[in-house]
Structures are given as C-alpha cells and as structure tokens.
Amino acid sequence: MKTFVSQFLDAAKKITRDLRHRGLIQTALGKYEVQRDRRKAAFQDYQAARQAAAEAKYEAINHLDEHLESLVSKLEARGTKVHWASTGEQARDIILGIVREKKARSIIKSKAMTAEEIHLNDALEKSGFEVVESDLGEYIVQLRKEAPYHIVFPAMHLTRGEISDLFQKELGSAPTDNPEELTMIARRALRQKYVTADIGITGGNFAVAETGMISITENEGNARLTGALPKTLITLLGIEKVIPRLEDLALFLPLLATAGAGQAITCYNSMYGGPRQPGECDGPEEYHVVLLDHGRTQLLADPEQRDALHCIRCGACLNVCPIYRNVGGHTYGTTYSGPIGSVITPHLRGLQDWKHLSSASSLCGACTEACPVKIDLHHHLLQNRRNAAAEKGWWLERLAYKIFSFVVTRPALYRIAKKVGFMFQPLHRFVKGTALDPARAWTATRDVPQLAPQSFKEYWKRRRKK
Amino acid sequence: MRITLFVPCFVDALYPRVGISAVQVLERLGHTVECPEEVACCGQPAFNSGYWPEARAVAQPALERLRLAEAVVVASGSCGAMLKVFYPQLFHGTPWEEAARELSAKTWEFSDFLVSKLGVTDVGARFSGKVTFHDGCHGLRELGAKQPPRQLLAKVKGLELVEMAAAETCCGFGGTFAAKFPMISTAMGEVKCASAKDTGADYIVSNDSSCLMQIAGLLSRQGEPIKTLHIAEVLAQQ
Numbered sequence: 001m002k003t004f005v006s007q008f009l010d011a012a013k014k015i016t017r018d019l020r021h022r023g024l025i026q027t028a029l030g031k032y033e034v035q036r037d038r039r040k041a042a043f044q045d046y047q048a049a050r051q052a053a054a055e056a057k058y059e060a061i062n063h064l065d066e067h068l069e070s071l072v073s074k075l076e077a078r079g080t081k082v083h084w085a086s087t088g089e090q091a092r093d094i095i096l097g098i099v100r101e102k103k104a105r106s107i108i109k110s111k112a113m114t115a116e117e118i119h120l121n122d123a124l125e126k127s128g129f130e131v132v133e134s135d136l137g138e139y140i141v142q143l144r145k146e147a148p149y150h151i152v153f154p155a156m157h158l159t160r161g162e163i164s165d166l167f168q169k170e171l172g173s174a175p176t177d178n179p180e181e182l183t184m185i186a187r188r189a190l191r192q193k194y195v196t197a198d199i200g201i202t203g204g205n206f207a208v209a210e211t212g213m214i215s216i217t218e219n220e221g222n223a224r225l226t227g228a229l230p231k232t233l234i235t236l237l238g239i240e241k242v243i244p245r246l247e248d249l250a251l252f253l254p255l256l257a258t259a260g261a262g263q264a265i266t267c268y269n270s271m272y273g274g275p276r277q278p279g280e281c282d283g284p285e286e287y288h289v290v291l292l293d294h295g296r297t298q299l300l301a302d303p304e305q306r307d308a309l310h311c312i313r314c315g316a317c318l319n320v321c322p323i324y325r326n327v328g329g330h331t332y333g334t335t336y337s338g339p340i341g342s343v344i345t346p347h348l349r350g351l352q353d354w355k356h357l358s359s360a361s362s363l364c365g366a367c368t369e370a371c372p373v374k375i376d377l378h379h380h381l382l383q384n385r386r387n388a389a390a391e392k393g394w395w396l397e398r399l400a401y402k403i404f405s406f407v408v409t410r411p412a413l414y415r416i417a418k419k420v421g422f423m424f425q426p427l428h429r430f431v432k433g434t435a436l437d438p439a440r441a442w443t444a445t446r447d448v449p450q451l452a453p454q455s456f457k458e459y460w461k462r463r464r465k466k
Numbered sequence: 467m468r469i470t471l472f473v474p475c476f477v478d479a480l481y482p483r484v485g486i487s488a489v490q491v492l493e494r495l496g497h498t499v500e501c502p503e504e505v506a507c508c509g510q511p512a513f514n515s516g517y518w519p520e521a522r523a524v525a526q527p528a529l530e531r532l533r534l535a536e537a538v539v540v541a542s543g544s545c546g547a548m549l550k551v552f553y554p555q556l557f558h559g560t561p562w563e564e565a566a567r568e569l570s571a572k573t574w575e576f577s578d579f580l581v582s583k584l585g586v587t588d589v590g591a592r593f594s595g596k597v598t599f600h601d602g603c604h605g606l607r608e609l610g611a612k613q614p615p616r617q618l619l620a621k622v623k624g625l626e627l628v629e630m631a632a633a634e635t636c637c638g639f640g641g642t643f644a645a646k647f648p649m650i651s652t653a654m655g656e657v658k659c660a661s662a663k664d665t666g667a668d669y670i671v672s673n674d675s676s677c678l679m680q681i682a683g684l685l686s687r688q689g690e691p692i693k694t695l696h697i698a699e700v701l702a703q704q
Binding site for chain 2: 009012013016017022026322323325326327359360361362363364365366368369382384385386387388389390393397398401402404405408409411414418421439441442444445446447448449450451452454455456457458459460461
C-alpha cells in the first residue's frame with residue numbers, strides 16, 4: 001500500500017502539470033478575492049471584528065465543558081435527544097441505530113464536513129440505506145463518487161460542461177451549459193427525495209450555548225428543507241462549534257459569509273432548538289443531536305495549538321493558500337484540506353502519517369492573515385514539524401544539519417568549504433539534471449545561482465586590512 | 467550609529483554584492499558598520515525543518531555575538547524574521563531566552579531599518595528602469611514591513627515603480643520546501659513570475675535574496691530577460 005506521503009507527492013506532481021486545472025482554480029479563487037475584499041470593506045473595522053471573534057471563540061473553547069453542559073441541558077429541555085460520540089465509529093453507530101430504529105427507507109442530507117470526517121455516507125450505504133446529498137455541490141461530487149474538493153465549494157474544480165455531462169449520464173438530462181438549467185435539473189431530482197425521505201441529517205455551523213440552539217447557514221435552502229420535511233432530524237456536529245451567546249451570531253454569521261464566500265450574509269439562516277413543540281404546526285417529530293469529539297479533546301489538551309479549535313470552517317485559508325491554489329483539494333487526501341487541514345489532520349489522524357502536510361508549505365502566512373478567527377495557522381505548521389522531528393526525525397536530515405552547524409560555526413572551516421565549493425562548481429554542469437545531480441530537485445525547473453569568486457566575508461576582511 | 471550588519475550565509479556566498487551595497491548605503495548615511503566574521507548563519511534551515519536542537523547549535527553563537535550590538539541590520543527579511551520573531555521561540559525555556567528577547571528588540575530588516583528606525587526614505591540613489599517589488603513573506607507578514615521598501619524606491623531618481631497583482635503572493639521558495647516539494651514550489655514560482663511579467667517591468671526588486679534566487683532561477687530557465695535585484699543594490703546606485 002502506498003503511504004500517505006507518496007500519495008500526496010504523486011498527486012501533487014500530476015496536478016501541478018495540469019495547467020488547465022490550475023488555471024481554473026486560480027481564476028475561481030481570484031474572483032472570490034475580489035468579492036471578499038468588497039465585503040470586508042463594508043465592515044466598519046474588519047480587523048476589530050476578527051479580534052472580537054477570536055476572543056469569543058477563545059472563551060468558548062477555554063470553557064468548553066461549561067458551554068457544552070449549557071447547550072445540552074437547553075436542548076434536552078425541549079425534548080432533543082443528545083448523544084455523545086468520542087470516536088467516528090461511535091458517531092456512525094449512534095446514527096445507524098436511529099436510522100434502523102426508524103426503519104428508514106431514504107435519507108436526505110445537507111452539507112456537513114463532520115459527516116465526511118467520519119465517512120458517514122459510506123457507513124449508511126453499506127448498511128443498505130440510501131443517502132442523498134442535497135447541497136448542489138455535494139450532490140455533484142456524490143454523483144461522481146468523489147470527496148468534496150473544498151470545505152465550502154465542494155465542486156469548484158468542475159466546469160459547467162463537466163457537470164452537464166455528469167447529469168446526462170446519471171440523471172438522463174439534456175445537455176446544457178446554462179447554470180440555471182443545471183440547477184433546475186438537480187432541483188427536480190432532489191425535490192422528490194425531500195418528500196420521500198424519512199430522515200434528515202444536517203451538520204451545524206454554530207451551537208449557541210446560552211439558548212441551546214444549532215445555527216445552520218447555507219445558500220440554497222436545502223438544509224432548511226432537510227430540517228423541515230423528514231419526521232426525524234439528526235444533527236452531527238463537532239464539540240468545538242460552540243459559541244457562548246446568541247448575540248455572538250451577529251458577528252459570526254457575517255464574518256463567516258465574508259471570509260468564506262465574499263458574501264455579506266449567507267442566504268438562509270436557520271436555528272434548531274428541538275423537535276416540534278406542542279402547538280407548533282411543523283418541524284421534525286424527533287430531533288437528535290450527535291456531539292462528536294474524534295480527536296478534538298486531544299487538540300484541546302495542546303496549549304500551543306488549542307486555537308485550531310476556533311475554526312469556523314469558512315475555507316478562507318484554503319482560498320488564499322498558494323499551495324492549495326496550485327495543488328487543489330483532492331491532493332491532500334484528507335477531509336480538511338489546505339492550511340487548517342495540514343494543521344489539524346496530524347492531531348486527528350496521527351502525526352507521523354500526516355506530518356508531510358505541515359512540511360508542504362512555504363510558511364508564507366497568507367492563511368494566518370486571512371483567518372477570520374485569527375488561528376496562528378502557519379506557526380502551527382512549524383510546531384508540527386518540530387514535534388514530528390523531535391518524536392521521530394529523519395537521521396539523514398538531522399546529520400546534514402549537524403554537519404552544516406559544525407561548518408558554519410567555525411569561520412576558518414566555513415571559508416575553506418566555500419573555496420572548495422567554488423572550485424568544484426564548474427563540474428556541476430556535467431551532472432546537472434541527471435540522477436547524480438545533488439541539486440536535481442532544484443535544477444529540474446530552475447537555474448542554480450553560482451558561488452561568487454569572492455564572498456562577502458572575504459571582501460570585508462580585505463577591506464579592513466587596507 | 468554603530469550598526470552590526472548581518473549578511474546571511476547564502477547572501478555571503480552567492481550574492482556578496484547585496485552585502486556590499488548595504489554597507490555602502492549605511493556608510494553613505496554616516497553610520498559605522500561592522501560585520502562580525504564569526505556570525506555566518508541564523509539557523510533557519512534546521513529551524514524550519516523542525517530540527518530545533520540543531521538550529522540552536524547554529525543560532526546560539528550568533529545570538530551570543532549579536533546581543534552585544536547597538537543595532538543589528540539584516541540584509542534579508544527572512545533571516546531578519548528568524549532573529550526578531552523566531553529566536554525568542556527557539557530559545558524559549560532555555561538560559562538564552564532573555565538574550566533572544568534583547569536581540570529581537572534591536573534587530574531590523576535593512577529597508578525597515580532605514581525607514582522606521584533612521585527615518586530616512588531618500589538615500590540619494592539614482593536608478594533608471596521600470597521596477598516591480600516582490601514582498602518576501604517574512605518581511606511582509608512576520609515583520610509587517612510592507613511600506614518601507616516602497617517608500618525607499620519611490621524616492622529613487624529615475625526609477626518607475628509598478629505594482630504587480632500578485633505582489634504579496636509567495637514566490638514558492640520556502641527554504642527546504644523548494645527542494646522537498648519542487649513541483650509545488652515551481653508552480654508557485656510560475657504564478658509569481660507571470661504576474662511580474664504582466665507589469666512589463668525590467669527588474670523585480672525584493673528585500674529578500676532567497677525569493678530572488680527562486681524567481682531568477684525560473685526566469686533564467688524560461689529565457690526571460692527580466693532581471694532581479696535586491697533593494698540594497700538599487701539604493702546603492704548613484
């Protein structure tokens with residue numbers, strides 16, 4: 001079996017050669033940047049908003065236990081059944097248990113990265129249940145049997161033509177490259193599913209501790225239908241989604257929309273507090289909330305990187321990341337891609353298996369600058385590298401640094417090393433680009449700079465002697 | 467003022483002209499410059515790769531020597547950030563933590579030093595050509611020095627400054643990243659070079675020679691005529 005790192009390298013090699021794909025992503029995210037900047041300008045003080053959001057999340061995560069207790073007690077008071085899942089497997093079993101008990105025939109689902117994280121659809125389908133994704137982008141990637149390409153824009157890597165081809169093949173529709181027609185094709189297929197589904201499954205964007213409510217924000221109204229029509233509703237969300245107060249939403253909803261999609265506010269905003277209450281005419285008869293840990297408390301125990309739990313899954317760090325923009329979402333091989341994925345995946349799935357993602361960064365810091373809740377993303381990548389090397393480094397790399405430090409801290413030896421390098425430099429052209437070339441990783445695409453005949457230190461020494 | 471100029475290892479060996487130019491500019495402004503022979507590297511390669519004990523083996527002698535200085539000027543945003551931002555982290559919890567903090571407070575990247583510390587924007591330079599400026603990520607985001615190099619270039623006689631769309635986008639160098647993930651590093655560099663070429667500039671100028679090594683390496687391979695220069699080289703010309 002291929003290791004995760006070799007899978008990543010192979011995929012990166014392949015996709016960086018695909019100029020069409022790279023162009024598509026650069027163009028899409030370039031447009032996003034323009035929209036985002038327009039919306040940022042509408043804030044009286046965007047940086048102050050980021051700071052306020054970071055502080056609210058800091059409070060939420062540092063008192064997670066109290067906020068969760070408050071959230072759960074309020075939800076339960078309205079008749080919601082709350083389940084705690086330490087692992088992905090537990091969460092799957094809880095949801096499967098509900099689905100089996102209800103003897104469900106079909107399940108409609110709105111977008112939830114936590115469900116991707118625990119491979120919920122796989123588990124449901126293997127147990128014989130039909131699950132249909134109702135978010136348009138998610139529906140498209142589901143038809144393609146693919147993972148979402150991006151936390152927020154799951155099908156951003158596809159052109160209208162590719163989506164039309166897919167719909168022709170899977171839904172038997174007529175070819176079109178009109179986005180509205182394509183949406184209508186999906187809508188016709190999906191509306192039937194809403195009506196027949198016995199169970200709705202959603203994720204959650206925020207969980208308000210103060211009032212015991214789950215906030216779901218979306219652009220298509222599909223999550224609202226998923227929550228409104230089926231008799232049983234299940235919400236799966238990570239425990240870090242808690243925010244302390246209802247009024248915090250006034251900050252978080254526009255911030256999420258701006259940072260994530262360059263919108264002033266997302267089109268549909270719903271709050272779920274429990275099943276249908278006496279006297280109410282609609283809503284699910286049963287409401288289940290599954291709270292997922294799956295490694296989050298382990299991250300909470302890390303004082304350096306705890307702030308990674310502030311993440312509101314807006315995808316802003318992916319959008320600005322020059323690595324993401326060149327290798328795309330599928331290359332990572334993880335549920336959460338881009339900078340936030342590279343930071344948290346080693347915590348959620350093992351440092352040694354996933355440390356390469358922390359190394360696959362130039363540490364440029366564009367992610368940290370973009371993060372609306374001020375997670376210190378690129379410095380966390382550096383900490384992951386340190387932890388990985390301290391736990392189990394590569395002996396050859398360590399030896400190379402030991403030799404380097406031995407040489408550069410001894411001026412006479414360093415001087416000789418530079419001289420020797422300068423003497424042997426002309427020989428490089430004989431091996432350049434071949435398997436013998438020690439600088440092959442560089443020289444395959446780039447010319448190498450030449451060692452100067454007189455280094456700066458030599459110049460300085462001579463000048464002082466004069 | 468007595469200035470201790472730190473010329474990073476790769477600048478020393480590959481781009482001595484950058485160090486010489488920095489000395490010229492500082493001396494022209496009436497300052498005394500010293501360049502300690504025994505300080506060669508800041509230790510960033512090992513630090514960024516996660517090998518912190520190995521990084522400390524390089525950084526500690528540098529720290530011991532540089533802490534004695536009145537002001538430390540670094541001819542690279544990246545190595546400047548290493549001294550200013552990352553030494554306090556690298557030496558956190560060691561007997562050298564205090565020294566690292568002291569050094570941090572008096573360390574400056576070259577262009578930031580001229581503008582923010584000395585209050586100089588016009589160094590009396592003359593340079594004819596159309597120039598686009600590349601923000602090295604460390605100078606831009608770790609040191610927050612977006613304006614100083616632009617303020618300096620704006621005062622250079624004969625120089626026309628044109629901004630590229632992707633001025634703040636990483637060039638893809640990233641130290642050992644460039645060798646560990648050459649395909650990603652190259653793709654990033656291609657985006658950078660394309661944006662620079664779009665401006666029609668004759669020169670790409672930066673305050674980081676490491677970025678310029680990446681950019682020049684790609685441009686030269688592509689046979690592009692656009693040249694790269696460190697900002698000190700521009701400011702030294704009269």
